[in-house]
Amino acid sequence: MSPEQFASTGAALKWLLGLAWLLPLAGFCIEVLGGYWTDRRSRAPAWLAVGCIGGGFVLSTIAFVTWGSATHWGAFAVVDDHHGDAHARGQSPDAAPAAVTGAQAPAAPAEHGHPHDGPPHGHDAAHASSPYAFALSGSFYNLATFGGLSIDIDYYIDSLTIVMFMMVTLIATCIHLFAMGYMSDELTDNYEDHEVHLPGGRHFHRPGRYYRFFSYLSLFCFAMLGLVLAGNIFQVFVFWELVGVCSYLLIGFYVERKSASTAANKAFVMNRVGDFGFLIGLMILWTWFGTFRFANTDPAQPGAPGLFQMVRDADGHIHEHGAGLDRAVVLNDGLGGAAVDAASGQPRSIPFWLLIAAGLGIFAGCIGKSAQFPLQTWLPDAMEGPTPVSALVHSATMVAAGVYLAGRFYPMFVPEVLLVIAYIGCITLFIGATIAIVVTDIKRVLAYSTISQLGYMMLALGVGGWFAGLFHLITHAFFKSLMFLASGSVIHGCHHVQDMQEMGGLRRKMPITAWAMLVGVIAIAGLAIPTPWMAIAFSGYHSKDAILATSLAFMSQNRQHFLLFLLPLATAGITAFYMFRLWFMTFSGKPRNQHVYDHAHESPWIMLGPLVILSVFAAVCAVGGEGGPLARMLFASEPTQAVAGAAVAGTVAVNLPGHALIHEYHTTAGIAALLAALTGAVLSYVFYGAGLVNPATIRSQLSGLHSFLIEKWEFDALYDAMFVRPVHVVARWAQGFDQKYLDGFLHATGRAVVWISKWDRKFDETVVDRAVNVVGDATYAAGASLRRLQTGRLRQYVMFIAFGVLGLFLLMFAFLPR
Amino acid sequence: METVIFTIYALAACGGAIAVMVSQNVVRMAFWLVISLGSVAGLFFLLHADFLGATQLLIYVGGTVVLLIFGVMLTASGPMLTIRSGPGEVVLGGLVGLAVLGMLVFGMLSVDWESQQTRMYSAAAEEGRGERSMGYNPEGEGNTARRLGAALLGVRFDRDLGRNSETLSTGYLLPFEIVSVHLLVVLVGASYLARTKRRRPNPLEESLES
Amino acid sequence: MSDVGLTPYLIVAAVLFVCGIVCMATKRNAIGVLMGVELVLNGANLNLIAFSRYGQLGFDGQAIAMFVIVLAAAEAAVALAIVLNFYNNHLTVDVDQARQLNS
Amino acid sequence: MSPHLAELSLAERLSEVGWLGQSGALLAAALIHALLVGLFFGLPAFVFIWAERKISGRIQDRLGPTRTGGRFGWLQSLADGVKLVSKEDLVPAAADSMLFRVAPYIVVVASFAAFIVIPFSDGWIAQALDVGLFLGLAILSLEVLGIILAGYSSGSKWSLFGGMREAAQMVSYEVPLGLTAVIPVVAAGSLNLNEIANMQRGWAGHWLVFHDPFTFIAFFVFFTVTLASNKRAPFDLAEAESELVGGFHTEYSGMRWSFFFLAEYASMFFVSMLAVLLFLGGWWTGLPGLDEAVIAAVGGYPARVLGMVVLLAKSSILVCVQIWIRWTLPRLRIDQVMTTCLKYLVPISCFLFLGATIWPLVLLAVLGRPSVLPLGDEPIGARVVPAQAGLSAPAAGRNMATRVSRSTQEAEGSR
CATH class of the missing domain: 1.20.5 (Single alpha-helices involved in coiled-coils or other helix-helix interfaces)
Incomplete structure (x- = not known):
């Protein structure tokens, strides 16, 4: 891209996306300021919020078109090349993506039309020659400069940013619309909260908070979009915290409910734990790199590299020297050479272990935000928020932020870090899935499924499948928001009954919701109809297939890490099992609670409309699999090293699979995943759909395991024992120390002071006062005589x-x- | 001729002053004061201070004395007009007055004004200031309004236009401004002091109300 | 045409001054005291102007006299207001009655 | 007289007469001046008293005096005067007799002395002072003292009320009087009435009343205020015969009573002349061609006489307007009089003063020239210069005594 083109496109995208980003903020300001004064029964705040976020979607779409035409749809052409390459080498037994891509291949523009039959790694070379070919970076505004620390509002726009923008705005728009119906209870001056019991058997009454809900939603969207648009890691951190605050506000929306406020606190505190690691990572990065920017792709500023460009060269390689603790990574200057410290003249480098520490620190933030293994317990509790909030948190915004950052910061992660990521994801996905089997609250099932799916994404990132992880992020966002909204519709229809054991047979009462939910269930379970040339499947199949293929490829390279494939594979079956269990328990069979069933009703169209839209997207957003438009968009932003794969022999010897290798295992993994999913689905039908086996018997036979799972693997108890109780003990000690020693000392001091002051008083009265009186009397006498x-x-x-x-x-x- | 006029004015001024001192009726005192002050204004004219003479007439005779008579009439009812002091005090006052007068006259007669004047003139001539700096310009004698006004605005004709005047004197601009502010304050203060007071509430009524 | 000279003016001024002093010292009427003050100020003014004519005081004498006149007018206004106030409170203008602060 | 006389003051001319000597010449000149001023003080009073009676008669559909002195009763004032002089000089028993006797003299002296500063024609002025206007106002303000003393010393309630009213009214009206009188001074840049009048030479647009909008309004305010300061109707609260019998002059009769009226009519004439000198072009006709032609044709001295006639004519017209107003408007209440002054005239005159000060600056800033109309671009002070060259008084701006003493010094120096 020429500098002129870069500048013009950059400016256009900057303002389009910037406007899409700021619109919700404007909406928030108007709603939160104006809402207080207006009528509590007004729907105006909702329409304003929908308008803002919908406008954001429109602007994002325009930005997409702008970006595409500016790059002459080069991203699609490159992917075409890639697959062409793969075919030329005959390494891909999977014909389906090639056929699709061949059908959709646009005419390659001249500047991208390099020879197809180049060297074996021609694509990689072409890609590597310009690793940020479609990325635009720049700055909105310089907030402050403290010495060498420049704090800017930057932007970094590549295809991932644009995809995220479109996904977030689209899903948020749907959720806003849904929430307009769902939250209509709040359109009153006197809302009665049935969950809050006051003494005397009464319920808590308060004014409706319709406007407040939508203002929070707007702020949430603003924060998430800002995070996605951010061009430096510090800015990401700022919006990261803002997202945390918004989730806190929204989870604790029913603040009078004890459970809600506790859940909000829990989410907030847990996130802070992760953010502490994030902060440490930030410090390391700034100390050693002196900048926060991701990458500087402006051709007009060749010598000002961002973090990614400093760590990795144009080919995605890390240049290092030394061994052990002396092992260090040489920093690039962005021009092809090594960066030189201006003060000492020495080449700049960063110790390798610090790079690991920085990566782990940043990833700690992702753990907290995306509810990964040690910090996953806040997410189920976050179900205390209104269902639209859950949908937003679990699909497009909060948890997506963690995966997004891990993907965005991928170039900074060395293989050691990636391995940690992979194992964390692996553990998480298994824990989440197993708990989801036994939970009966409809929203909690979805919550645990979210944890599990996030684990999948992290796993994919960790095993080198950058594309697979983010692909799953997008598809998951669609079907998970769909399912949440559907469950919200069920809850709304059943008058806030959430326990699946009270439901059953609702398919007849709310057919549209049931079918929409079924679409989501099939998508997440990864069911597909395999055909010789391509699999007819919903979006989830494609992305999960990609993840499993990557992890299979990884396992093929690193046999000792076999769990990283086997656990996800098993979990794929479990996923299908519990998701179908949810559907069967809710929608099929006979009603378990006649009262609930009688009063259940289909939701209004303002809620069903988003369901329909989202089901369409959940079904077809990943159409074409790895050759589809969504995949191509993501491929265009894939970091170079993820494309090629790498064999690393360091502290831990890991071989990361490249695209070519992944393709080899694609079919195998797909068949395995499909089989696992089918097994899970059939089992589920056996247990819950047809009722052939009574789940209760199984539960009683495995009561130990069941209670372990019901107690969420005893994590809360563990944390209670590990952190809360010790703190209590220490506090008691401290209190005792205070009472015995500090208070005693203070009392003794006080008594001493009283004693001293007694003597002081005597001195004052006898000496000082007398002197003063003498002077006064003398003055008085003199005055009297002069009078x-x-x-x-x-x-x-x-x-x-x-x-x-x-x-x-x-x-x-x-x-x-x- | 000037001596005659001076004699008339001086006699009127001194006579008026003595009459003020002697007379017991306040309004008559005011009348004699007018005579005395008016004659002093005449003396001012004789001394070629015409602006000051006019000011004296306008402010003292036209303003202050009217004010005094006002005060007399507002405060005095019949017997109050003549508050006599004791004869001892009068005698003592007279003696002290004579003593002070003697002291002053003695003091001023013991100075040789003529030689002082010649010495001053010669000193001024030596310094090169010439006759201009002695008093004011003889050419403009009697017409001091412009020069006084200019001095009040910060320009001194007799200094700034001389030969050795590299720097401008500030004249009386600052005192002028201070005096104008002072006048305003006095105006406000006097009207505040003299305003009609609210009648003091009757304590009996107050106790009844409470 | 003979000049009167400085001394006669000074004598007249001294007479005015002394009359003013005696007025202030002997009059029990507050307004009489005020008139004494005016006389004193006039005596001083006459001195100033006489010196400005015959002495080295020059033009400054007139300017100072000017300020004296203005301030005297201000003083008269305030003093008269005070006298009126005094009269309102005591129904007399006898300065010897103004001794409330004395014991 | 010859131009020679016009270049010298009266005293200098007389000092050439050998047997008089310096002092004698000065005394004689002073006497002549006093006589002339006295004429101007006395004659108008007689004329205007007669005029008032005639005009009031006509206004009230009467004839007024008809018999005395033949036609029109033009000697009526003289007859009145003779009658008053021949009356007994009464002093009430309750009166403070000394003050009662002195008060009319103060009034008369004050309004008589005010004429000292009036230039009757170019340079024809008893005492040419730079502070002429200021001194005139100062002396005029002395008149009130006599009124107050008269009111007090009469020993009568009516008189005291009249005197107090007059005092309150005068003290209040001094403020707008001074302020409005200063407005033409601001425009002209001089307190010297002779100079101010000479600055209005030329066509009538040069009259200060037409100088700018503020002087235009100021003229009417000035005229109104002078009515009050002369206690003319509708501001004649001090005499208010319907309430106070005769006000401050209730107890007076005969000669002393006539002094008050002499002073009143002289003051009317004085303030009218002041208004003419300040606002209405003084002795200039307002037709530059006519003025120049007359000066060229008859020379300096007769031209001055004609100028004096012009001035007197203008002043008389103003006096007639005062009379006209007196017999047209009803008397105000005293609170209305004070309200008119303190709430209206003082703020108005302050505003006018401010406006007149700022006006030339605004004109210079906006139009770039000191006047609204493009003609007459020269500064107003420049109009005096040609007048001085041909017509100004030799002693203009100088003290008579100084002039004499300087010529004496020259004579001594030559010896």
Whole structure:
């Protein structure tokens, strides 16, 4: 891209996306300021919020078109090349993506039309020659500069940013629309909260908070979009925290409910734990790199590299030297050479272990935000928020932020870090899935499924499948928001009954919701109809297939890490099992609670409309699989090293699979995943759909395991024992110390002071006061004697003056020599 | 001729002043004061201070004395007009007055004004200031309004236009401004002091109300 | 045409001054005291102007006299207001009655 | 007279007469001046008293005096005067007799002395002072003292009320009087009435009343205020015969009573002349061609006489307007009089003063020239210069005594 083109496209995208980003903020300001004064029964705040976020979607779409035409749809052409390459080498047994891509291949523009039959790694070379070919970076505004630390509002726009923008705005728009219906209870001046019990058997009454809900939603969207648009890691951190605050506000929306406020606190505190690691990572990065920017792709500024460009060269390689603790990574200057420290003239480098620490620190933030293994317990509790909030948190915004950052920061992660990521994801996905089997609250099932799916994404990132992880992020966002909204519709229809054991047979009462939910279930379960040339499947199949293929490829390279494939594979089956369990328990069979069933009703169209839209997207957003438009968009932003794969022999020897290798295992993994999913689905039908086996018997036979799962793997108990109780014990000790020693010391001091002051008083009274009195008495006596002179008679004073003058004159005349 | 006029004015001024001192009726005192002050204004004219003479007439005779008579009439009812002081006081006052007068006259007669004046003139001539700096310009005698006004605005004709005047004197601009502010304050203060007071509430009524 | 000279003016001024002093010293009437003050100020003014004519005081004498006149007018206004106030409170203008602060 | 006389003051001319000597010449000149001023003081009073009676008669559909002195009763004032002089000089028993006797003299002296500063024609002025206007106002303000003393010393309630009213009214009206009188001074840049009048030479547009909008309004305010300061109707609260019998002059009769009226009519004439000199072009006709032609045709001295006639004519017209107003408007209440002054005239005159000060600056800033109309671009002070060259008084701006003493010094120096 030429500098002129870069500048013009950059400016256009900057303002399009910037406007899409700021619109919700404007909406928030108007809603939160205006809403308080307007009628509580007004729907205006909702329409405003929908308008803002919908406008954001429109602007994002325009930005997409702008970006595409500016790059002459080069991203699609490159992917075409890639697959062409793969075919030329005959390494891909999977014909389906090739056929699709071949059908959709646009005419390659001249500047991208390099020879197809180039060297074996021609695509990689072409890609590597310009790793940020479609990325635009720049700055909105310089907030402050402290010495070398420049804090800017930057932007970094590549295809991932644009995809995220479109995804977030689209899903958020749907959720806003849904929430307009869902939250209509709040359109009153006197809302009765049935969950809050006051003494005397009454319920808590308060004014409706419709406007407040939508203002929070707007702020949430603003924060998430800002995070996606951010061009430096510090800015990401700022919006990261803002997202945390918004989730806190929204989870604790029913603040009067004890459970809600506790859940909000829990989410907030857990996130802070992760953010602490994030902060450490930030410090390391700034200390050693001196900048926060991701990458500087502006051709007009060649010598000002961002973080990615400093760590990795154009081919995605890390240049390092030394071994052990002396192992260090040489920083690039962005021009092809090594960066030189301006002060000492030495080449700049960063110790390898610090790079690991920085990566782990940043990833700690992702753990907290995306509810990964040690910090996953906040997410189920976050179900205390209204269902639209859950949908937003679980699909497009909050948890997506963690995966997004891990993907965005991918170039900074060395293989050691990636391995940690992979194992964390692996553990998480298994834990989440197993708990989801036993949970009966419809929203909690979805919550645990979210944890599990996030684990999948992290796993994919960790095993080198950058594309697979983010692909799953997008598809998951669609079907998970769909399912949440559907569950919200069910809850709304059942008058806030959430337990699946109270439901059943609702398919007849709310058919549209049921079918929409079924679309989501199939999508997440990864069911597909395999055909010889391509699999007819919903979006989830494609992305999960990609993840499993990557992890299979990884396992093929690193046999010792076999769990990283086997656990996800098993979990794929479990996923299908619990998701179908949810559907069967809710929608099929006989009603378990006749009262609930009788009063259940289909939701209004304002809620069903988003469901329909989202089901369409959940079904077809990943159409074409890895050759589809969504995949191509993502491929265009894939970091170079993820494309090629790498064999690393360091502290831990890991071989990361490249695209070519992944393709080899694609079919195998797909078949395995499909089989696992089918197994899970059939089992689920056996247990819950057809009722052939009574789940209760299984539960009683495995009661130990069941209670372990019900207790969420005892994590809360574990944390209670590990952190809360010790703190209590220490606090008691501290209290005892305070009472015994500090208070005693203070009392003794006080008594001593009282004693001293007693003596001081005596001294004051006898010595000081007497002295003062003597002075006062003397003054008084003098005044009394002089008082006689002060007659107050004006005329006498005049006489005094005259006499005085005369006296002075006589004195002068008599005594002064003339 | 000037001596005759001076004699008339001086006699009127001194006579008026003595009459003020002697007379017991306040309004008559005011009348004699007018005579005295008016004659002093005449003396000012004789001394070629015409602006000051006019000011004296306008402010003292036209303003202050009217004010005084006002005060007399507002405060005095019949017997109050003549508050006599004791004869002892009068005698003592007279004696002191005579003593002070003697002192002053003695003092001023003991100075040789003529030689002082010649010495000053010669000193001024030596310094090169010439006759201009002695008093004011004889050419403009009697017409001091412009020069006084200019001095009040910060320009001194007799200094700034001389030969050795590299720097401008500031004249009386600052005192002028201070005096104008002072006048304003006095105006406000006097009207505040002299305003009609609200009648003091009757304590009996107050106690009844409470 | 003979000049009067400085001394006669000074004598007249001294007479005015002394009359003013005696007025202030002997009059029990507050307004009489005020008139005494005016006389004193006039005596001083006459001195100033006489010196500005015959002495080295020059033009400054007139300017100072000017300020004296203005301030005297201000003083008269305030003093009269005070006298009126005094009269309102005591129904007399006898300065010898103004002794409330004395014991 | 010859131009020679016009270049010298009266005293200098007389000092050439050998047997008089310096002092004698000065005394004689002073006497002549006093006589002339006295004429101007006395005659108008007689004329205007007669005029008032005639005009009031006509206004009230009467004839007024008809018999005395033949036609029109033009000697009526003289007859009145003779009658008053021949009356007994009464002093009430309750009166403070000394003050009662002195008060009319103060009034008369004050309004008589005010004429000292009036230039009757170019250079024809008893005492040419730079502070002429200022001194005139100062002397005029002395008149009130006599009124107050008269009111007090009469020993009568009516008189005291009249005197107090007059005092309050005068003290209040001094303020707008001074302020409005200063407005033409601001425009002209001089306190010297002779100079101010000479600055209005030329066509009538040069009259200060037409100088700018503020002086235009100021003229009417000035005229109104002078009515009050002369206690003319509708501001004649001090005499208010319907309430106070005769006000401050209730107890007076005969000669002393006539002094008050002499002073009143002289003051009317004085303030009218002041208004003419300040605002209405003084002795200039307002037709530059006519003025120049007359000066060229008859020379300096007769031209001055004609100028004096012009001035007197203008002043008389103003006096007639005062009379006209007196017999047209009803008397105000005293509170209305004070309200008119303190709430209206003082703020108005302050505003006018401010406006007149700022006006030339605004004109210079906006139009770039000191006047609204493009003609007459020269500064207003420049109009005096040609007048001085041909017509100004030799002693203009100088004290008569100084002039004499300087010529004496020259004579001594030559010896």
